[in-house]
């Protein structure tokens with residue numbers, strides 16, 4: 165009897181949860197990230213059509229661009245090329261749908277609001293060093309493939325704002341300035357949607373950029 169009460173209570177609870185925290189309701193980029201966002205992103209990985217719908221509903225413009233590669237463990241079936249979001253990235257953002265969705269949540273709920281709060285201006289451009297690239301971790305000759313090789317990662321190097329300010333991970337990381345605080349916020353905020361985040365505090369190879377990835381492990385350094 166107690167079990168029945170508990171089970172029906174649990175089912176009632178699930179059906180009455182707000183969509184943003186209900187793991188069974190679809191992810192929306194408009195929802196601020198929370199504890200179930202990583203789970204929802206993982207579910208989207210197995211549902212390319214549903215994921216394309218998430219991107220479309222948020223008004224993000226993309227073209228489907230499956231990446232073919234003859235090299236082992238490179239390429240991605242569900243890759244998309246980013247055409248237009250609320251911020252300009254320049255060319256070459258090619259990511260799998262769940263990884264791009266994570267980037268869009270970060271852009272909307274972390275990078276854009278933090279710009280107003282810390283820099284007193286709107287974020288207009290994100291400078292990146294690339295997303296898809298068929299290579300190993302850290303560009304090493306041997307070893308395992310980087311998440312860049314499966315279009316699940318992007319390297320972010322700097323930011324530009326509506327008043328002309330430009331900041332970079334290389335020059336402004338760790339500074340007790342608005343730029344330094346902005347970089348800290350966008351780095352830490354990325355850990356809510358990407359399960360792999362590396363920055364200058366991790367190693368010298370990341371002195372000039374943040375690495376964001378949707379991978380199997382969880383780290384935020």
Ligand SMILES: [Zn+2]
Nearest residue numbers: 317318319375
């Ligand atoms: Zn990287």
